[in-house]
Amino acid sequence: MADPASYRPQTGEIPTTPGVYRFRDPHGRVIYVGKAKNLRSRLNSYFANPAGLLPKTHAMVHAASSVEWTVVGSELESLQLEYTWIKEFSPRFNVVFRDDKTYPYLAVTMGEKLPRVQVLRGERRKGTRYFGPYTAGAIRETMDTLLRVFPVRSCSAGVLKRAQASGRPCLLGYIDKCSAPCVGRVTPEEHRALAEDFCSFMGGEAGKFIRRLEKEMAAAVAELDYEQAARLRDDIAALRKVFERNAVVLSEDTDADVFALHDDDLEASVQVFHVRGGRVRGQRGWVVEKVEDATTPELIEHLLLQVYGEDSENQGRIPREVLVPETPSNHHELVEWLGGLRGAKVDIRVPQRGDKAALMSTVRENAEQALKLHKVRRAGDITVRSQALQELQEALELPVPLLRIECFDISHVQGTNVVASMVVVEDGLPKKSDYRKFSIAGAAATDDTAAMHDVLTRRFRHYLQDKSAQPPTSGEVPNPAGPPSSSADGVTEGGAGDGTPEGSADAAVPTKAKFAYPPNLVVVDGGQPQVNAAARALSELGIDDVYVVGLAKRLEEVWLPDSDFPVILPRTSQGLYLLQRIRDEAHRFAITFHRQKRGKAMTVSALDGVPGLGEAKRKALVAHFGSLKKIKAATASELTAAKGIGPALAEAVVSHLAVAGASGEAAPAVNMTTGEILEY
Numbered sequence: 202m203a204d205p206a207s208y209r210p211q212t213g214e215i216p217t218t219p220g221v222y223r224f225r226d227p228h229g230r231v232i233y234v235g236k237a238k239n240l241r242s243r244l245n246s247y248f249a250n251p252a253g254l255l256p257k258t259h260a261m262v263h264a265a266s267s268v269e270w271t272v273v274g275s276e277l278e279s280l281q282l283e284y285t286w287i288k289e290f291s292p293r294f295n296v297v298f299r300d301d302k303t304y305p306y307l308a309v310t311m312g313e314k315l316p317r318v319q320v321l322r323g324e325r326r327k328g329t330r331y332f333g334p335y336t337a338g339a340i341r342e343t344m345d346t347l348l349r350v351f352p353v354r355s356c357s358a359g360v361l362k363r364a365q366a367s368g369r370p371c372l373l374g375y376i377d378k379c380s381a382p383c384v385g386r387v388t389p390e391e392h393r394a395l396a397e398d399f400c401s402f403m404g405g406e407a408g409k410f411i412r413r414l415e416k417e418m419a420a421a422v423a424e425l426d427y428e429q430a431a432r433l434r435d436d437i438a439a440l441r442k443v444f445e446r447n448a449v450v451l452s453e454d455t456d457a458d459v460f461a462l463h464d465d466d467l468e469a470s471v472q473v474f475h476v477r478g479g480r481v482r483g484q485r486g487w488v489v490e491k492v493e494d495a496t497t498p499e500l501i502e503h504l505l506l507q508v509y510g511e512d513s514e515n516q517g518r519i520p521r522e523v524l525v526p527e528t529p530s531n532h533h534e535l536v537e538w539l540g541g542l543r544g545a546k547v548d549i550r551v552p553q554r555g556d557k558a559a560l561m562s563t564v565r566e567n568a569e570q571a572l573k574l575h576k577v578r579r580a581g582d583i584t585v586r587s588q589a590l591q592e593l594q595e596a597l598e599l600p601v602p603l604l605r606i607e608c609f610d611i612s613h614v615q616g617t618n619v620v621a622s623m624v625v626v627e628d629g630l631p632k633k634s635d636y637r638k639f640s641i642a643g644a645a646a647t648d649d650t651a652a653m654h655d656v657l658t659r660r661f662r663h664y665l666q667d668k669s670a671q672p673p674t675s676g677e678v679p680n681p682a683g684p685p686s687s688s689a690d691g692v693t694e695g696g697a698g699d700g701t702p703e704g705s706a707d708a709a710v711p712t713k714a715k716f717a718y719p720p721n722l723v724v725v726d727g728g729q730p731q732v733n734a735a736a737r738a739l740s741e742l743g744i745d746d747v748y749v750v751g752l753a754k755r756l757e758e759v760w761l762p763d764s765d766f767p768v769i770l771p772r773t774s775q776g777l778y779l780l781q782r783i784r785d786e787a788h789r790f791a792i793t794f795h796r797q798k799r800g801k802a803m804t805v806s807a808l809d810g811v812p813g814l815g816e817a818k819r820k821a822l823v824a825h826f827g828s829l830k831k832i833k834a835a836t837a838s839e840l841t842a843a844k845g846i847g848p849a850l851a852e853a854v855v856s857h858l859a860v861a862g863a864s865g866e867a868a869p870a871v872n873m874t875t876g877e878i879l880e881y
Contacts, residue, residue: 215240
């Protein structure tokens with residue numbers, strides 16, 4: 202634990218202008234991001250009397266080893282930059298709201314040539330419009346009902362391609378729940394107009410469509426076309442069924458998001474009702490751990506930044522009114538920011554009386570119930586994870602808590618396509634963004650122990666490189682060239698890249714090092730030989746603060762380096778269950794990567810490495826000569842008879858095949874559908 206005085210910047214070095222600051226731990230991780238109207242005043246408050254800080258702030262300044270800041274032009278810029286950095290670095294001492302459940306949304310992929318209606322969960326996709334969230338049963342019923350009136354495509358890309366190739370629509374096309382643009386029943390422009398109408402209806406313009414259908418039904422009756430009138434009557438009933446499913450809670454011209462919050466000393470629960478056209482169209486909830494000493498106005502500010510920052514690509518989702526229980530901090534800057542995202546004025550206010558205040562009371566009750574349910578579910582989860590980590594630490598007699606565990610596994614088939622995986626667990630939970638894959642070749646691929654030694658050496662060599670490339674300990678942010686890329690040396694990233702965020706006011710901020718965070722414990726899949734190989738790799742790099750164990754599959758024994766006897770954990774031990782889950786996840790991740798690599802290797806052709814020979818010209822060669830064997834026997838002048846093959850390219854093909862034949866490295870091309878070897 203660091204002494205704040207050891208990294209406190211000189212008071213005169215800190216500017217008095219608005220800005221954003223970051224605290225980093227000894228490994229360079231950003232653990233807190235904050236903003237201030239006056240940087241000097243705010244930062245001095247952390248160091249003037251550390252003992253008098255609130256408990257969570259006290260823990261943060263003692264966990265940090267450096268602080269840095271960036272000056273911005275206005276408070277609005279500081280608000281935007283703070284949100285950008287919180288989203289990029291996910292600091293452990295910042296408030297981050299997480300969904301208390303995964304909600305399904307009704308989505309329309311307007312970015313496609315033929316838009317598709319579907320139910321989606323998880324991350325938002327660019328070019329897609331979202332409506333909801335809904336409960337799982339309600340969203341399926343709503344979608345099924347609306348496709349009767351707005352027959353927009355709802356099939357997958359594979360079904361669409363098959364229908365286009367065969368000239369016959371799928372079942373939905375035959376039962377009139379799809380306009381079948383795949384076979385030309387409607388043009389792409391007409392289909393897009395249907396999708397726009399679908400979005401307009403879901404956006405709250407239901408009355409317009411119902412009135413239009415009523416006029417069409419009256420016209421059909423006047424022309425004695427009773428069959429058409431009956432169909433329109435059923436369509437009107439379907440629209441009214443969807444439209445009237447949501448109770449009217451406010452006046453019909455009201456578009457608002459109603460937020461309410463319920464909290465205790467440790468956590469806060471937030472619920473929001475999405476009101477469109479006076480009706481509740483959806484509900485969403487978040488639960489946040491109060492690791493930051495934040496007041497209710499500050500919590501609301503963080504909430505609005507996160508909710509609408511994530512939806513910035515869907516400006517139509519931001520309503521005219523945002524109703525909150527208390528006025529957020531930086532109220533005027535938030536109003537300006539939301540107005541810029543929406544392209545129109547947004548009003549953030551606290552309802553005092555009337556229907557809106559009554560609705561907020563209902564939302565608050567939902568937040569209270571959600572927090573109670575979250576605590577009941579989380580109590581058992583935290584207890585089991587804490588018990589597992591404590592049991593494991595005690596059984597292995599380790600002096601440090603197991604905050605981060607990394608597990609490595611080797612996968613291959615009879616020594617071919619050798620790969621390795623690294624999975625990461627923090628606080629007993631998997632951290633998939635830190636997963637890594639390794640390709641292994643050469644002498645290291647001869648056996649499992651050599652492969653394990655190679656992988657551990659490469660992983661921790663990257664750690665030492667990234668550690669030496671950490672940013673300075675205090676003062677202004679410099680402009681370094683940045684740490685070396687960790688994707689070199691056969692390493693593939695498991696998560697997203699770590700570049701500087703777009704729109705950041707600090708383009709000079711160095712990217713966070715991908716291998717700079719060491720684990721407390723390394724787990725290898727295997728027994729004593731694999732464990733000793735891993736320990737030897739760490740010893741050769743001079744790393745003595747990372748502990749190594751192995752889990753052998755046969756009897757689920759835990760092996761320590763240079764030990765003649767394993768550690769036997771009870772079969773009902775939560776610590777053993779944790780090791781087994783980590784080992785199985787590493788095995789799954791390694792097998793997946795191995796299959797990908799093996800599949801690519803099986804489709805390699807002797808023509809793949811010819812410079813300038815693309816897929817189209819390669820197919821033209823094979824089509825002209827019939828087989829790779831005949832291509833090898835042809836001269837350069839004969840090769841030019843194939844479409845698109847010039848003299849220079851023909852010479853390159855002949856030279857490449859001659860070199861490949863001499864080295865014996867040419868591999869046959871394989872048809873992955875039939876298994877046929879195409880070379881002969």
